[in-house]
Amino acid sequence: MTSIGWRIAKFLAVLVIVVWSLGPIAIGVTTSISTQREVNDIPTRWVPAHPTLNAYRDLLQGTSNQRAGGTVTEAGTFSRSLWNSTVLAIVSTAVILVVSTMAAYAFGRLRFRFGGALFAVLVGTIVIPIFVVVIALFKLMADAHLIDTKRGLVMVFVATLTPLATWLLYTQVREMPTEPEEAALIDGCRRWQAFVRVVVPQMSSGIAAVAAILVLSVWGEFLIPLLLTSTLTAKPVTVQITEYVGKYVTNYPILAAAGVLALIPPALLALILNKRITGMLAGSS
Amino acid sequence: MSGTISLESVSKQFPGGVLAVDDLSLEVEPGEFLVLVGPSGCGKTTALRMVAGLEPVTSGEIRINDRLVTRLPPRERDIAMVFQNYALYAHMSVRGNMGFGLKMARLPRQEIRSRVDGAAEMLGLTDLLDRKPRQLSGGQRQRVAMGRAIVREPAAFLMDEPLSNLDAKLRVEMRGEIIRVQRRIAAPALYVTHDQTEAMTMGDRVAILRDGVLQQLGTPDDVYDSPVNVFVAGFIGSPAMNLIPATLSSEAGDVAVSFGTTRLSVPARVLERRPRLAEFAGRPVTLGVRPEDFAPAERGDGLANVTVDRVESLGSELVVYLDGGVGEPLTARLARQATLEPGQQTQLAIDLNRLYFFDAESGEAI
Numbered sequence: 001m002t003s004i005g006w007r008i009a010k011f012l013a014v015l016v017i018v019v020w021s022l023g024p025i026a027i028g029v030t031t032s033i034s035t036q037r038e039v040n041d042i043p044t045r046w047v048p049a050h051p052t053l054n055a056y057r058d059l060l061q062g063t064s065n066q067r068a069g070g071t072v073t074e075a076g077t078f079s080r081s082l083w084n085s086t087v088l089a090i091v092s093t094a095v096i097l098v099v100s101t102m103a104a105y106a107f108g109r110l111r112f113r114f115g116g117a118l119f120a121v122l123v124g125t126i127v128i129p130i131f132v133v134v135i136a137l138f139k140l141m142a143d144a145h146l147i148d149t150k151r152g153l154v155m156v157f158v159a160t161l162t163p164l165a166t167w168l169l170y171t172q173v174r175e176m177p178t179e180p181e182e183a184a185l186i187d188g189c190r191r192w193q194a195f196v197r198v199v200v201p202q203m204s205s206g207i208a209a210v211a212a213i214l215v216l217s218v219w220g221e222f223l224i225p226l227l228l229t230s231t232l233t234a235k236p237v238t239v240q241i242t243e244y245v246g247k248y249v250t251n252y253p254i255l256a257a258a259g260v261l262a263l264i265p266p267a268l269l270a271l272i273l274n275k276r277i278t279g280m281l282a283g284s285s
Numbered sequence: 286m287s288g289t290i291s292l293e294s295v296s297k298q299f300p301g302g303v304l305a306v307d308d309l310s311l312e313v314e315p316g317e318f319l320v321l322v323g324p325s326g327c328g329k330t331t332a333l334r335m336v337a338g339l340e341p342v343t344s345g346e347i348r349i350n351d352r353l354v355t356r357l358p359p360r361e362r363d364i365a366m367v368f369q370n371y372a373l374y375a376h377m378s379v380r381g382n383m384g385f386g387l388k389m390a391r392l393p394r395q396e397i398r399s400r401v402d403g404a405a406e407m408l409g410l411t412d413l414l415d416r417k418p419r420q421l422s423g424g425q426r427q428r429v430a431m432g433r434a435i436v437r438e439p440a441a442f443l444m445d446e447p448l449s450n451l452d453a454k455l456r457v458e459m460r461g462e463i464i465r466v467q468r469r470i471a472a473p474a475l476y477v478t479h480d481q482t483e484a485m486t487m488g489d490r491v492a493i494l495r496d497g498v499l500q501q502l503g504t505p506d507d508v509y510d511s512p513v514n515v516f517v518a519g520f521i522g523s524p525a526m527n528l529i530p531a532t533l534s535s536e537a538g539d540v541a542v543s544f545g546t547t548r549l550s551v552p553a554r555v556l557e558r559r560p561r562l563a564e565f566a567g568r569p570v571t572l573g574v575r576p577e578d579f580a581p582a583e584r585g586d587g588l589a590n591v592t593v594d595r596v597e598s599l600g601s602e603l604v605v606y607l608d609g610g611v612g613e614p615l616t617a618r619l620a621r622q623a624t625l626e627p628g629q630q631t632q633l634a635i636d637l638n639r640l641y642f643f644d645a646e647s648g649e650a651i
Contacts, residue, residue: 177370177372179368179369179370179371180373180374180375182337182339182359182366182368182372183366183368183373183433184385185338185339185358185360186337186338186339186359186360186362186364186366186386187360187385187386187389187433188360188386188389188390189360189389190360193389198374201375201376202375202376204376
């Protein structure tokens with residue numbers, strides 16, 4: 001029970017967590033600046049002898065089948081998928097935020113018939129795994145001609161993520177003092193004006209945190225876009241990366257480069273909004 | 286001077302069945318500062334919120350400036366309200382906060398600017414106009430909340446315990462300031478507090494509420510000198526009035542009241558003022574004695590037998606806790622010259638002309 005022993009134990013625990021989370025990323029980065037030959041070397045080389053950005057060039061500008069060693073890349077495809085991911089994340093997040101902020105306020109503040117029951121149903125859907133409805137979802141989307149469209153994906157993301165966002169914002173609405181909006185009502189606002197001019201600004205930190213959570217969730221989605229997209233009209237980067245796994249041989253540096261590039265936007269976002277997200281998830285915002 | 290606030294038989298029953306306000310009628314006259322006071326949970330804040338339109342009324346009517354507003358939303362009532370926790374808009378500057386209501390009323394920008402500047406000057410906020418609320422102290426926030434209310438030039442002011450978050454010194458300062466500002470604006474003000482000192486010092490009139498029922502409405506002197514029942518007698522005044530279980534006896538026209546080993550004969554003047562008192566002969570009554578109506582024995586007529594329990598010096602005077610043989614301790618305020626030691630058995634004079642009598646059963650004043 002010496003404090004020095006305790007501190008060493010804590011340090012080791014943190015070290016394990018850091019290695020566990022950052023290890024794969026570090027391996028990804030070193031792989032992406034290696035050559036295919038170095039990757040296949042035995043014994044394993046952790047750090048490339050001649051770091052090169054060739055994999056990135058191949059990924060973005062396209063390769064011949066020969067040089068890529070099984071993995072085929074075409075100029076513009078990867079950046080196209082990055083663009084798709086960006087559009088999907090931003091549009092879905094925007095729509096979800098509008099809907100869930102209003103819903104959270106309504107459930108949190110206003111008294112209306114069946115309000116509690118509706119909220120329970122809404123929150124209850126959070127626990128339903130998407131796998132349960134995936135076949136029905138596919139059929140529905142196919143019937144509506146929404147397969148392989150960004151529109152269709154956005155609709156699915158909005159439907160699946162709105163309950164979580166509403167629930168997170170609801171807790172914030174419940175913790176917020178009511179007086180500022182009452183003051184706004186007295187100061188001449190209608191209910192919706194008070195909402196837009198006073199409530200939403202008051203919720204801004206929570207909304208920012210939820211926005212970050214949503215962007216990260218949509219960016220990381222794999223199963224749904226895998227199922228509902230087939231071409232680059234809608235295919236996001238998570239699905240596109242799997243294309244670089246060759247049938248017989250895989251060019252690991254290219255695969256790793258794709259992974260690293262796909263990681264940068266959400267990593268930046270998470271870094272910027274780190275404090276707000278942890279605050280939100282810890283229940284205070 | 287214009288504008289009134291009037292409540293006519295206003296009641297509020299909450300969905301759970303709690304009757305928060307029961308048949309409340311009162312009128313705040315033009316330019317008047319009326320304080321609604323009572324212990325927490327007495328319905329005073331609910332009453333205020335009904336006037337503001339933040340809480341629907343169950344029955345009764347509310348008029349502001351003779352205009353029926355009972356079913357109007359808050360924005361159409363032409364009122365301004367100051368909240369207990371100030372309720373400032375955190376994302377707006379002081380100027381934005383104060384001008385918000387005017388902006389919503391679509392006043393020209395120049396007009397908003399000059400009105401905000403004027404109010405800021407009156408409240409000493411001129412240097413703070415560009416700050417955000419979180420950069421202000423409690424007293425400054427309180428001033429901004431006041432400023433936001435007065436720039437609107439409303440028909441009526443509502444204030445919900447606006448001073449309770451301030452420290453004692455600032456509270457005394459702001460008491461004066463609020464009164465000064467309200468006098469200048471001359472709009473009627475309905476002010477809610479649980480603090481009887483605030484009620485007594487600020488109110489032109491004071492309305493005392495208990496369990497949603499209005500107990501008494503009158504000037505501070507009225508409610509202090511002639512409380513209508515035991516509740517008002519005990520609530521108004523600090524330290525509180527001594528309420529002593531006693532019996533009234535009458536022998537050959539000589540009426541006396543006794544408790545413990547003390548027997549006080551009631552002067553004829555008092556009997557004249559309270560003709561019903563004779564009817565209570567032989568029955569238990571509650572005798573009311575204000576702490577300041579005690580005096581050292583040599584100075585008064587009625588002598589009470591007491592044992593000194595504890596003596597607190599406030600510097601200017603002594604607060605003495607006494608055992609009068611009635612179970613409850615008695616409180617007396619005496620001049621500092623009085624020499625009393627804990628444990629000492631002594632006699633203290635009671636000003637017999639200032640005795641209060643209450644029906645022991647109903648609590649009503651006799």
